[in-house]
Amino acid sequence: MRWLSILLICILSVTALAQAQQDSPGYVIRDINREFTPDNRELRVQFDVLNLSSADSSALTVSLVDTASNTILAQQEVRALNINERATVPFIVPTSALQPGPQNLRIVLAAGDQQLAFASVGVTVPEVAATPAATVTPTPGPAGSFEILSVTVDLANPLHVLGLAGIVLAALLLLVVLILLIRVILHREPRLTGWQPPYISTPQVDPSSQTARRQGWQVHAQNDLPPPSTGSEGAVHIRKLVANVEGLDDWRIKGIRLVLYDQYGRVHRTETAIGSRYLRRLNRAAQLTPGEPAEQTLKRVRPAAKALVNHFRGKLTNRSAMLPVAMDIRLQGKQGDVHIMMELFMFQQGHWQLLDRWEPEVMVPTGLIEENLTYSLYGMRSEETMRAFTQRLQTDVARTLAQLLNKKPQSEQKAT
DSSP, X not given: OHHHHHHHHHHHHHHHHHHHHHHSOOEEEXXXXXXXXTTSOEEEEEEEEEEOSOOOOSOEEXXXXXXXXXXXXXXXEEOOXXXXXXXXXXXXXXXXXXXXXXXXXXXXXXXXXXXXXXEEEEEEEOOOOOOOOOOOOOOOOSTTEEEETTEEEETTSHHHHHHHHHHHHHHHHHHHHHHHHHHHHHOOOOOOOOOOOOBOOOTTSOTTSHHHHHHHHHTTOOOSOOOOSOOOTTOEEEEEEOOBTTBTTTOEEEEEEEEEEETTEEOGGGOEEOOHHHHHHHHHHHHHOTTSOHHHHHHHHHHHXXXXXXXXXXXXXXXXXXXXXXXXXXXXXXXXXXXXEEEEEEEETTEEEEEEEEOOOBOOTTSEEEEEEEEXXXXXXXXXXXXXXXXXXXXXXXXXXXXXXXOOOOOOSOOO
């Protein structure tokens, strides 16, 4: 009897299992299609979900999974299917979400945590170029208009024209202010350095000898001007000549300055030196002026004289302008190429006699000789206004420069 009980139990179990299998749904995934869009930027996967067993009321979820990273690329719900009923499921996945090259994907059908069916999908993911920036075609404005900083300016509108003119004017004023600030910050006032006579002085020589007398006189020579037209009996005059029959020749003008002076010396706060631009012009003029008419030379040097005096005017007051003006001209030349000649005159029997003429010995370790010429010019006279004084001083400076650049030194007097 016992074996009959066991047999009955087995028959009932097999029947229950068969009935359970008949009642549970059986899902499959079929007809899988996959393709990339023409621009290879999207992958489209479409398939059918089919119920081959029994009706089911459970909510279904279909997922497309990347097997390499185990991430869900796309997912959607599918309604419960009756027996032999099917549903088409489409998926669209951006290509940028996939790794380039061969790729294995899996379609998973699940009801809650229970996996009902799955299928594998193999694809080859192409390389995708970066998306080009969209070209924005500007909308044309009305005729005679243009756009500045996203603002359309209509030239036919008077208000727009006035506004544009104001902006341009403000920009120009700002530019001028910036230029002036840069010039003030970077400008360096030109100055003349101190000068020491390059002449050799030997105190050991006999004071009554000709060498000692020459060395004593040559340090008092200020410029190349000839003796005055009149003089008192026994008066002396010493001058130094740097120009030859061809003008300055190998001398170069290194600097020019104006400065007031009084009985105590130079008033340094009034010192004014000419800029390098005008020095270049004067040195160029020195090569062109020998032999040309004096008026032509005067015309060449007048711009430099005007610039120098105008700058000098800013350091004067009505009271200080009465003082005499010293004009220093610094020259530089290579030893052996340039020469300095001293001439000593004495007023005798109603006219000037040339007593001595010599070339001083110089000692320059650098090989460059620096010479200095100083001319005295009249300060503002009592009957002159400041404007008249400035104009007259410009003429005096220009004439002094012209005489230096274009002349042939003469010493017709003979030494006695």
